Amino acid sequence: MSAQDRAGHRRHRRAAAYAEAAAAGWKVWVVKILALGIVDAMALFAVFSLATSGQWTAAVLISIGVLAINAVYLIPGLLPAKYLTPGLVFLLIFQIFVVVYSGYIAFTNYGSGHNSTKDDAVNALLLQSQTRVADSPTFPVKILEKDGQFYLLTEDPDSQEPELGGADQPLQSVPGINSSGAPGYTTLDFQGVLANQDKIASLAVPLDSDVNKGYLKTTDGSNAYLFTSTLKWDPQADTMTDSKTGMVYSDTGHGAFTAKDGTQLLPGWQVWVGGENFVRAFSDQSIRGPFFAVLVWTFVFAFLSVATTFVLGLFLAIVFNDPKMRSRKYYRVIMILPYAFPAFLSALVWAGLFNTDFGFINQTILGGASIPWLTDPWLAKAAILIVNLWLGFPYMFLVTTGALQSLPDDVVEAARVDGASVWQTFRLIKFPLLLVAVAPLLIASFAFNFNNFGLIFLLTGGGPQIPGASINVGSTDLLISMVYKVAFVGSERDYGLASAFSIIIFVLVAVISFIGFRQTKVLEDLN
Amino acid sequence: MTTQIASPETSASVVAGPAPHPRRPFGRWFRETGWRHVVGIVMLVFAGFPLVYVLSASLNPGGTLLSTNGLFSKISLDNYVRLFQDPIRPYGAWFLNTIFIGVLASVFSVFLCALAAYAFSRMRFRGRRAGLMTLLLVQMFPQLLAIVAIFLLMSAIADIFPALGLNSQIGLILVYLGGALGANTFLMYGFFNTIPASIDEAAKIDGAGHARIFFTIILRLVAPILAVVGLLSFIGITGDFLIASTVLVSPEKQTLAVGLYQYVSTDAKNYAVFAAGAVLAAILPMILFLSLQKYIVGGLTAGSVK
Numbered sequence: 001m002s003a004q005d006r007a008g009h010r011r012h013r014r015a016a017a018y019a020e021a022a023a024a025g026w027k028v029w030v031v032k033i034l035a036l037g038i039v040d041a042m043a044l045f046a047v048f049s050l051a052t053s054g055q056w057t058a059a060v061l062i063s064i065g066v067l068a069i070n071a072v073y074l075i076p077g078l079l080p081a082k083y084l085t086p087g088l089v090f091l092l093i094f095q096i097f098v099v100v101y102s103g104y105i106a107f108t109n110y111g112s113g114h115n116s117t118k119d120d121a122v123n124a125l126l127l128q129s130q131t132r133v134a135d136s137p138t139f140p141v142k143i144l145e146k147d148g149q150f151y152l153l154t155e156d157p158d159s160q161e162p163e164l165g166g167a168d169q170p171l172q173s174v175p176g177i178n179s180s181g182a183p184g185y186t187t188l189d190f191q192g193v194l195a196n197q198d199k200i201a202s203l204a205v206p207l208d209s210d211v212n213k214g215y216l217k218t219t220d221g222s223n224a225y226l227f228t229s230t231l232k233w234d235p236q237a238d239t240m241t242d243s244k245t246g247m248v249y250s251d252t253g254h255g256a257f258t259a260k261d262g263t264q265l266l267p268g269w270q271v272w273v274g275g276e277n278f279v280r281a282f283s284d285q286s287i288r289g290p291f292f293a294v295l296v297w298t299f300v301f302a303f304l305s306v307a308t309t310f311v312l313g314l315f316l317a318i319v320f321n322d323p324k325m326r327s328r329k330y331y332r333v334i335m336i337l338p339y340a341f342p343a344f345l346s347a348l349v350w351a352g353l354f355n356t357d358f359g360f361i362n363q364t365i366l367g368g369a370s371i372p373w374l375t376d377p378w379l380a381k382a383a384i385l386i387v388n389l390w391l392g393f394p395y396m397f398l399v400t401t402g403a404l405q406s407l408p409d410d411v412v413e414a415a416r417v418d419g420a421s422v423w424q425t426f427r428l429i430k431f432p433l434l435l436v437a438v439a440p441l442l443i444a445s446f447a448f449n450f451n452n453f454g455l456i457f458l459l460t461g462g463g464p465q466i467p468g469a470s471i472n473v474g475s476t477d478l479l480i481s482m483v484y485k486v487a488f489v490g491s492e493r494d495y496g497l498a499s500a501f502s503i504i505i506f507v508l509v510a511v512i513s514f515i516g517f518r519q520t521k522v523l524e525d526l527n
Numbered sequence: 528m529t530t531q532i533a534s535p536e537t538s539a540s541v542v543a544g545p546a547p548h549p550r551r552p553f554g555r556w557f558r559e560t561g562w563r564h565v566v567g568i569v570m571l572v573f574a575g576f577p578l579v580y581v582l583s584a585s586l587n588p589g590g591t592l593l594s595t596n597g598l599f600s601k602i603s604l605d606n607y608v609r610l611f612q613d614p615i616r617p618y619g620a621w622f623l624n625t626i627f628i629g630v631l632a633s634v635f636s637v638f639l640c641a642l643a644a645y646a647f648s649r650m651r652f653r654g655r656r657a658g659l660m661t662l663l664l665v666q667m668f669p670q671l672l673a674i675v676a677i678f679l680l681m682s683a684i685a686d687i688f689p690a691l692g693l694n695s696q697i698g699l700i701l702v703y704l705g706g707a708l709g710a711n712t713f714l715m716y717g718f719f720n721t722i723p724a725s726i727d728e729a730a731k732i733d734g735a736g737h738a739r740i741f742f743t744i745i746l747r748l749v750a751p752i753l754a755v756v757g758l759l760s761f762i763g764i765t766g767d768f769l770i771a772s773t774v775l776v777s778p779e780k781q782t783l784a785v786g787l788y789q790y791v792s793t794d795a796k797n798y799a800v801f802a803a804g805a806v807l808a809a810i811l812p813m814i815l816f817l818s819l820q821k822y823i824v825g826g827l828t829a830g831s832v833k
Contacts, residue, residue: 087639
């Protein structure tokens, strides 16, 4: 293609794009402008809110994203992008970005006790360790309100000038202030004070921008007293000193003030901890042991789930593939019922059936036995495999029935003519052909069960707890349910460690699918 | 493959022919066919008993886990009434929430996927092959792996747009839409490819633009597939526990999966009420599933089996 041809081609395409745009008509444009307007307005609002709170990275990312969206829909041409963008936006935010974000969190100590900035942690520590100063002067106060926030109005003890302060705002003079109120603020009367008693009682107003000077607090809304913290905050040395015990806590870079003997003041704050979460996962004995147990069980569970359901499904497919057998239709309908029943309900129902003391299986089927189906580590694993067999065999039955019936007749016929027995025909001819047909489904089933959170969590909750584990993890937990429990269940929430586990699952899944794709050559068939 | 699954009886009988069997002696009958009925009955019991048990428990008035063990010993609709009268566990709200979230999320998800599949199937552009490959890879990484980040992202969004962040149903739908493209585009792409391009060409010559071709021709032709994909994602979304329980906090906003779990996890005394809730929750998906069974299984397998 010569340069001239190419230029002509490009011109032609541009002309076609303009013609396309012109043909779209005004209705399309109205929809387009409206939709873009809503998106732009929301983005503008988000960017402003983020910028005012100083989150520049997010603000810039959103701006770029929205400019790109506008460009795609306002520039003529770019047809594929116009169709792909709506889905891609969601994919990028809620699937790609969250993965990257998990990667970031995995390298922080984010979790309970470490979920905000250092400034917030310092304030929280000073507030939570306050005691009333023994010889505090009495400050007569008035309660003011503005935009739902409460403020104290009092007189400066030295200059007798009226001053005003709130939770985030040390006492200071504001323009137009007098001893009964200030412009823009509402002075609360007695009723107003009564109505907001709790909020007023928890209000602590810093006396000065140096927080070590103490806070004013009031209980009755008319007199306030000076409270100081037993902790002293030294911004220069970056230490907290307990004035009672004399203990010095310093910032050791791990997101909390730590004393020499290792005691920490909590809350701490969020910091980058490098590979610490990964090191903990692989070296801390109380985490590594359970983690490897869960890892092994995840693979065993995924493999056995596929194997048991496939074997039973195939067996049934062969059994019911006999045209001489009557009423096969009725058997079929009942047998696929477990597949039609919503899976989350199945897990909950089976949890009841397996209940040790009251469950149907122990009480009725086994005549009053008390077998700890869900609380013994091995029995719980067996119970899970049984339930999963119940859930999964109908699918394999349907799939293998289809595959069996679509096997080429001539090959089977040829084998029979050659004198192969029924078993030989099955083992050497039918089964290999069948396996080729259903292999991708088996891989998909493995991948699904690898992350089968619902079954495990709703049936056993991952339990019973592994003895000696320092994290919340049980012997039937899969990797994904372990992530969930470390992050969200119980009082100790450790987002950092949970994300580190997520990243590990990620790498495992990537390796498995790489091998899977290489084996099945799916990617090469793509056209 | 769809056709074989759809009508195994017919295709099998074609192979065997309509030969009427002379009556066989019992021993031979049992060896050849009878034992298959034994297997069948064993499987009927295995497949059916949990479902029979739930139905029986749901009809047992005031049943605890223990007292529901006698199958169909007492029958009343008491539990179904009590289900809707518990202010702490608003079953009615859960039911409507589940329908609302499931329908909106699956409809939008199907639409987004159809748009993308149309682009991949009918347009040739740079990065097309890479895009398809990426989608195939993304399929391997379900959203739930990043659940911690989803939670933190949603709480950050809640600071700016409370209506879209944590504890918002719209927010939950948005999260589900994030997983839509990865889950279904590939399946749909395959079906779009089966529609001959000559139809588009003809429409184009008649002066139809790309949007008209997409909305009035292609979407109509693939409508059955859209229905199946929509139903599959509806079942998937309404069965999700992990993301729904993470995003939705307050009881009146939760879905059936999250709500019913609390019935079972908090006390065994109300087992019969839970069973009633489970029966009601299962009816709709089961009817949909059984009536569309042949399409669903065909759709499930067509994605992977060539």
